[in-house]
Amino acid sequence: MPTERITFPGHDGNQLAARLDLPDGPVLATALFAHCFTCSKDIPAARRIAARLSAMGIAVLRFDFTGLGHSEGEFANTTFTSNVQDLIAAAQYLASRRMAPALLIGHSLGGAAVLRARAGIPSVKGVVTLGAPADPGHVSHHFDAALPTIETEGSAEVCLAGRPFRIGRDFVNDISEAALKPAIAELHAALLVLHAPRDNTVSIDNAAEIFLAAKHPKSFVTLDDADHLITRAADAEYAADVIAAWATRYVDLTPPAPPPGTPEGIVRVSEADPDGFRQDVQSGPDHHAVADEPLSYGGTNQGMSPYGFVSAGLGACTSMTIRMYARRKKWPLESVSVDVSHNKVHAQDADSAASGKIDRFTRRIHLKGPLTADQQARLLEIADKCPVHRTLEASSQVETILERAKEPA
Template sequence: MPTERITFQGHGGDTLAARLDLPEGPHLATALFAHCFTCGKDIPAARRIAARLAAMGIAVLRFDFTGLGHSEGEFANTTFTSNVADLKAASAFLESRGMAPSLLIGHSLGGAAVLRAAPEIASAKAVVTIGAPFDPGHVTHNFGEALDEIAAKGKAEVLLGGRPITLGQEFVEDVRAETLGPIIANMKRALLVLHAPRDEIVDISNATQIFTAAKHPKSFVTLDDADHLVTDPSDAEYAAEVITAWAGRYLKLTPPAPPIGAPEGVVRVKEADPNGFLQDIQNGPYHHAVADEPLAYGGTNRGMSPYGFVASGLGACTSMTIRMYARRKGWPLEGIAVDVTHDKVHAQDAETAKDTRVDRFKRRICFEGNLTQDQITRLLEIADKCPVHRTLEKGAQIETELALCPEMLKDMGEG
């Protein structure tokens, strides 16, 4: 996904650093991501969620709050209220570019900030929280003995999620005074609550309180064994998958007409993990799949191999073609099952790149219904007329051209 490095003014005039992840295809909507207050815009979970949303056509703005990451200012001088103001400033910046956010995502205290800001961001239609506290003051129990030092000296360094951060007395007082219950109850936005049962920083009871306080439409999904920062790539992938599937229901994305020469639209494949083989496959905003290789070949086995997709295409096309014919004839075909096997291993062939034999796909087709033998025989003949079958049987011409992506253009001095 193309990423634009941008800056905008925060609540107090400090310059805040941000990344705007843009879709490679049509821009259908915009999301605003608020990270936890002990991390930054580049945490793995934020990057993975942004990549998946961008593949759907949803641009994502990730920014560092005042005094965090690459943003100017002193975080010790901020409060929960001022961080909410930063969030609204980010929304106003997007609106000034004609990209008012319709989806708000917040992680940890960033999630609490999103809940607090949502009613004041008119363009927002849906809100997602990840490991967020219902009562922002809840997090102060993690400050331990530092609370006494903060009271005595006005500020102190505390550890949150294993990371040091300097907090001031005003932040502690402000976060303790915040009450989100009434705000959540009157938010009037679709809500998705994600939380890990074993979260040691923000107990999952907070998610229950947020969910209970909210009115429908609302959803609650647990992140199983994830830690508070969602550092495990598989947990980040799961969170991204849930958010993108859920967001499509409430944002009502409308893709443009397919380009000339591609009646079914463009299938875009994007590498999701440069350390393995995981690939995002996107066809329009709603159709997503992942491709991968088995563990034995260096993959993470989170999706079918490329050969698996070829076999599934053959099986799906076979079943659809048979169904269309039987429906037209009015035959009592009640169900179809197609098993497809292929006698090659993609990872092995990718390494050898040798054309040693003709590919062989084997189909086993099962029909349900009170069909005559003549009808069964005819349906098996129709199976061979499915378009994918014909494509595989005859072969296809593949044309390849180089597309200069934004990063390549930068390297060439053109961007």
């Protein structure tokens, strides 16, 4: 997916570093992502979720808050309120590009920030939290030992996730006074709460508080045994899939209509896992699937193989063609199913004049209903008139077998 590296002015004029992950096709909606406390826009969970959403047509802007990552400014001078203001500034930047965000997604303290920021971003229709605290003051447990020093000296250097950060008194005071429940109650947007029951950093009780404080529409989905930072790729991708599916209820993800006379459409296949073989398959606005390879071939087995999709196309086309003919003839066909297998065979098995190997697709057709022998034979002939069969037959061999229904014992 294409990614733009950009900067925009934050709440105090400092330039904030950002990445805008864009779909390969039209932008159907835009999401704004807020990272976790002292993290950055490039944390694996943010990257993976942005990649998955952009594959589904949703552009994602993720940026470093003031004083973090590649953004300008001093972290010691920031507060929870300034983070909220940075989010509003990011939304204003997107609006200036006619990409006003319809979704806000926040991870950990970023989740608390998007709940507060929603009131200042009128374009938002849905808000998503991942492992968010119900009280921003929750983060102070990371530096409990330094609180006396911060109170007396105005700031203190603390070590968080192995890195030094200077925490100021204004930050501590701000998070202790930042009540979220009024903002949640007046969210005026759909809410999706994602949280892991085994989150040892922000307990699941926080998700319950957020959910109960919100008005409908609201949804809660568990992330099972994911950790707080959602470090496993499978957990981040699952979260992205849930977000994308949920968003379709509240955000218009319909692509622009194709020009008149355009053929059926384009199937776009986009790489979803550069280290493996998983692919996102998008056909039009409504149909998404995943292609992959088995574990034995280095894939993650999260979707059908390419040949599996070819076999599925042949089976579906065969079943539809048979049904269409039987319906027109008003024959008593109750149901039809097609089993398709694929393998390579020596070409001379099919044609004595050919050499090398060709593809062989074997169809086993199951017809249920009080059909006569002549009707069954005719439907078997009709199966060979399926358009996908004809396409494959030009360079492949398609073998068709009628499976007889077993007589009841």
